[in-house]
Amino acid sequence: MKKIKVVELFAGVGGFRIGLNNASNKYDVVWSNQWEPATKSQEASDVYIKQFGEKNHSNKDIAKVTTKEIPEHNLLVGGFPCQDYSVAKSLSKSKGISGKKGVLWWEIHRILKDSKSRPEFVLLENVDRLLTSPASQRGRDFAIILASLSDLGYAVEWRIINAAEYGMPQRRRRVFIMGYHKNTPIYEKIKKIDSKNWVFDEGTFSEAFNIDKSKNRNTNNFNLKGDLISVSNNFNKKGESSPFQNAGVMIERDIFTSKVFPNYVGKQTTIKDILLREKDVPENFFIDKNSLERWEYLKGAKKEKRFNKKRNFSYVYAEGSMIFPDKLNYPSRTIITGEGGSSPSRFKHVVKTESGRLRRLTPLELERLNMFPDNHTDGCTDIKRAFFMGNALVVGVVEKIGKALVSKLDN
Ligand SMILES: C[S@@+](CC[C@H](N)C(=O)[O-])C[C@H]1O[C@@H](n2cnc3c(N)ncnc32)[C@H](O)[C@@H]1O
Known part of the structure; x- marks a missing residue:
C-alpha cells in the first residue's frame, strides 16, 4: 500500500493530523511545524510533541525554515491566517515578486515553489472571509492565492464548509482549498470534465460533502488574467462584491464558481x-x-x-x-x-x-x-486549552476530505 506522505504546517495541536489519521492509515505525517509568535512558551508545540512524538517536528518560525529541512511529501496541509496578500515588485530582485513580510501565505508558496518535487496535493484551511477580502478589492487575496497556485502547476477546488451543516457538533464555517498538481490523474480529470460537474458531483469536496443539486445560484465563469502583480493591483478594482462563491474550481486560470447548498441526511450532534x-x-x-x-x-x-x-x-x-x-x-x-x-x-x-x-x-x-x-x-491551563480549540478545526471535516481523496486515488 502506497503511503501518502504528509507535511503539516501551522500545525497547532494537530487537527489536520488527527483528521487524516482517522480517515485512512495511508496518511503518514513525515514532518510538522508549529511556532507561536506571540509567546515565548510554545505550548501548542509541546502538546503536539506529547501526542505524536518529537521526531520530525519543528518548533521554529516557518520563515526561518529552509526548504532543504522539509522532507519530500505528497500532501502539504495547513490552516494559515487571513492576512493581506498583496504583492509588489521586489526591489532587490528586479524580476521577482514579493509579498509582505510575515504574511504566511508566502511561506507556503515558497515551500511549494522550492521543494525538490512539488507535492501532488495541497490542502489548506482559512476563515471564510478570505474569499471576500480586502474590503477595497473584494476577492483579491483569494485571486492571488489561486493565480499563484495555478502558476505553480496546480488546479484548485474550494468550498466553504460549516461543520454543523454535516451533522457535526459545532457551527464553524471555514474555507477548504485543495490543489492538485498537473502531474496527477486528478488534474487531467478536472481538465477534461465540465467544471460545473466537478463542483457539484465529481470533486473531492462534493464527494465528502453532498450538495443539493436542485439549488444553485450566482454561478460565475471567468479567467484570472495577468501576472501576480497585475492581479494584486487590478483585481475587482471597481469595488464590486467578490466574484467567488462558496464553491468553485480553477484549472489553468479558468474559474467556475457557484453558491451551493448542503444536502445532509443523518444524525445531528448537538x-x-x-x-x-x-x-x-x-x-x-x-x-x-x-x-x-x-x-x-x-x-x-x-x-x-x-x-x-x-x-x-x-x-x-x-x-x-x-x-x-x-x-x-x-x-x-x-x-x-x-x-x-x-x-x-x-x-x-x-x-x-x-x-x-x-x-x-x-x-x-x-x-x-x-x-x-x-x-x-x-x-496546559484551561485558558490555553480553550485558546488551542479556538484556533483549531473540526477534525471530522478533515477526516471526510481525507477519505474522499483516498477514494479518488483508489479509483
Ligand atoms: C489557525 S492555527 C492552526 C491550528 C491547527 N490547524 C490545529 O488544528 O490546531 C495557526 C497556527 O499557526 C501558528 N503560527 C503562526 N505564525 C507562525 C509562524 N511564523 N511559523 C510557524 N507557525 C506559526 C500559530 O501558533 C497557530 O498555532
Missing part, C-alpha cells in the same frame, strides 16, 4: 451530546451569583450612549442579544480563542445544567466540539 455530567464539572466552571448580572448584561441587547476618549466623540452603541444560556439541542456556536477563563463574556458558551445552574464549558467539552480525542490538550 451540545447536549458532548456535555459532561454535572457532578464531573469542576466548581470553577459554574457562574457565581456575583458575576451573573455582568454575564446577563454582556449577552443582552443594548443601545447606549458611549464616549470615545481618544477621538473625543460620543456615539450610540447598539447590539442585539445572544442566546443565553446556549440551547442544548443545537450544535454550538463557533469556539473563539478567548473562550477560556472565568471572566464574563458575550461570546463564551454558557449552558444550564440538569439542576438549573449556569456554567461555562470545560476544555474537554471544547475538544469534543472540535471532535478531538478527549483530553488531547491535557496538561
Whole structure:
C-alpha cells in the first residue's frame, strides 16, 4: 500500500493530523511545524510533541525554515491566517515578486515553489472571509492565492464548509482549498470534465460533502488574467462584491464558481451530546451569583450612549442579544480563542445544567466540539486549552476530505 506522505504546517495541536489519521492509515505525517509568535512558551508545540512524538517536528518560525529541512511529501496541509496578500515588485530582485513580510501565505508558496518535487496535493484551511477580502478589492487575496497556485502547476477546488451543516457538533464555517498538481490523474480529470460537474458531483469536496443539486445560484465563469502583480493591483478594482462563491474550481486560470447548498441526511450532534455530567464539572466552571448580572448584561441587547476618549466623540452603541444560556439541542456556536477563563463574556458558551445552574464549558467539552480525542490538550491551563480549540478545526471535516481523496486515488 502506497503511503501518502504528509507535511503539516501551522500545525497547532494537530487537527489536520488527527483528521487524516482517522480517515485512512495511508496518511503518514513525515514532518510538522508549529511556532507561536506571540509567546515565548510554545505550548501548542509541546502538546503536539506529547501526542505524536518529537521526531520530525519543528518548533521554529516557518520563515526561518529552509526548504532543504522539509522532507519530500505528497500532501502539504495547513490552516494559515487571513492576512493581506498583496504583492509588489521586489526591489532587490528586479524580476521577482514579493509579498509582505510575515504574511504566511508566502511561506507556503515558497515551500511549494522550492521543494525538490512539488507535492501532488495541497490542502489548506482559512476563515471564510478570505474569499471576500480586502474590503477595497473584494476577492483579491483569494485571486492571488489561486493565480499563484495555478502558476505553480496546480488546479484548485474550494468550498466553504460549516461543520454543523454535516451533522457535526459545532457551527464553524471555514474555507477548504485543495490543489492538485498537473502531474496527477486528478488534474487531467478536472481538465477534461465540465467544471460545473466537478463542483457539484465529481470533486473531492462534493464527494465528502453532498450538495443539493436542485439549488444553485450566482454561478460565475471567468479567467484570472495577468501576472501576480497585475492581479494584486487590478483585481475587482471597481469595488464590486467578490466574484467567488462558496464553491468553485480553477484549472489553468479558468474559474467556475457557484453558491451551493448542503444536502445532509443523518444524525445531528448537538451540545447536549458532548456535555459532561454535572457532578464531573469542576466548581470553577459554574457562574457565581456575583458575576451573573455582568454575564446577563454582556449577552443582552443594548443601545447606549458611549464616549470615545481618544477621538473625543460620543456615539450610540447598539447590539442585539445572544442566546443565553446556549440551547442544548443545537450544535454550538463557533469556539473563539478567548473562550477560556472565568471572566464574563458575550461570546463564551454558557449552558444550564440538569439542576438549573449556569456554567461555562470545560476544555474537554471544547475538544469534543472540535471532535478531538478527549483530553488531547491535557496538561496546559484551561485558558490555553480553550485558546488551542479556538484556533483549531473540526477534525471530522478533515477526516471526510481525507477519505474522499483516498477514494479518488483508489479509483
Ligand atoms: C489557525 S492555527 C492552526 C491550528 C491547527 N490547524 C490545529 O488544528 O490546531 C495557526 C497556527 O499557526 C501558528 N503560527 C503562526 N505564525 C507562525 C509562524 N511564523 N511559523 C510557524 N507557525 C506559526 C500559530 O501558533 C497557530 O498555532
